[in-house]
Amino acid sequence: MESIKEMNRTRFRHFLKKNGLLLILLIFSVALRLFIFPRIRPNFHTDTVTYLILSDLETVRTPGYPFFIECVQFFNDLFSITSDYLRLLAFVQVFVLGLLNCFLLYELTRKWLKSNLLALAAGLVYNLDYQVLSFEFILLTETLSVTLLLAVLFFYTRIFEGKRGAAIWAGIFSAFLLLTRPTFILLFIGFILITTIIHFRSFFKGDFIQRFGKALVVFILINIFAIGGWSLRNKIQHDYFGFSILFPYNLRYYTNRFFHLYEKGENKLLNQMAEIYLEENLHPGRFSKRAMQELHLTELEVSKLYLKMQLKVIIDNPNEYLKQIPEAINNYYGIYSFWWSIPNHQPLLFSDEPPSRFMRFFYNIFKALFTNRIPALILLAVLPLLLLILTAKKRRELHTAFLLVAVTNYNFVVSVLSANAPMERYRVPVEPLIFMAGLASLYLIFKKIVHITTKKGQPSSSPKAQSPKTSSV
């Protein structure tokens, strides 16, 4: 009896030793969310309207987020849990996706650099970043995108540890991600390219293709299947073979400023559309409605021609577009605000309660990091660069580091080139990765410094003195 008790105690101690920091992170995350959730009402945005109901989905939207909503509501409809439908969605985002994000960040970091403390720090930073946290109670795609992106990274890196099934999961999550946020449509190609670069030698000379080729093909095929499947659905339902994207509507943030320079070309339909657009004072909603009615086009056809129209005005006036890019970069990286969470920011950030003060304190730190040039430059350029240098010798570590840096920069480039508006929201899906890379870089610098100082501090630490032969003399 005693021995069983002792065995259980040992097991428990072993469990705590292995998962203690993860438990601390999860307890902290739950406690924070228990403070947040009773104080908020779910934020509802005009974008939410367009994907709240899967069966009423607008043609320019993709089904990822509506499918997630439908899954949550399926259980609610089946078990009659609540009639506060929006609050239920916020609850799942806060307590399921939020905690899953913490867990995935922790596991991804731990497996990558083999440090539980660093993993804890990455998880904590996610919780302290108000801008990212606040999107958990806003009914938009951002929080789900964070979860899916972390899941893709987690499973994709596991492929190269030889884990069976990792490629399928990575593919499924990547497909779900691109169906949730079409900006990530080319991410899987980026992943394959990075893997090819990192494993360049073994890719062509070694047994890399033999070991991982099949898994990578599975990963690619699932993504292609998702893109092709949704394009086919558009063909069947709307007679348009192509992926639904909002890119043309986002691009107007650039082109509206110089659309008056539009010159008519040979395409009569495009000219007619441009006329309507100018007559409607560059209002995309009214333009789209009129173009559909007067030119007998479907929503997707309008969207496609709208893109052509915008690309034409950009090609004809490239300078007008290029000169706005610095402003777009500032709009993407230079803003940190509670704007999207209004009016919930009041009880969460500006009350006298200790958790609120605690959140306000970190809110100000994060704001200072993004809105001041030097800290922003360190966080966004210097630390990622150092990370690549410091992991350069270990291919496995470099691979993950490269993936992290590539994902954040991919999102940056796509967002900046497609819209010039105060859209710090576009940064949210990759913001946890920016901090994860920054923390990892700081950790590796610290490790390097410790390594150098301990080496200097030991006079007899020459390889000769340490070798068993010399020590035995």
Added chain:
Amino acid sequence: MHISKRLLPVISTVLLILILATLFVFRKERYILNRAVRLFCERLIQFEHLSMVRQEKYRFDIQSGYYNIYLFEKEKGQWKIFDRFDLPSSVVFAASDLKILLSGGGVESCLVDGTALEPDSYVILTFRHQKKPGKRKSVIFYEKGNWRVLDQEQEAKE
């Protein structure tokens, strides 16, 4: 041992699907009713929001097995049909001829048989199962514009 470890996720997934399918079969009627009410409420929320951001007026016209959504055309000064949504074949509205007017981000008024609600009164819109009238769920609209979903127990108290 090795095989069972590999099969564990497959077995648990199949089990979960089976449990859900069984529950779905037993609670199908309740599920269909709940879904119909939920979709109606979500559309109400959507159009409340659109009435605010687009500064337009919408009207929900309740009929026995479906509801139409109308948009008020300012230029022509008349209502134009915007969309139509059918209820599932097993669900009907208990009473018809209710019109819900939406503007400025909320319910502006409710018209029962063409008459506006009296001050401090309310109207209950009941969704019920066609074959089992006992299975029902309602939405209550107050004269001042706020509304919420009622369950059967809540409905009894009201």
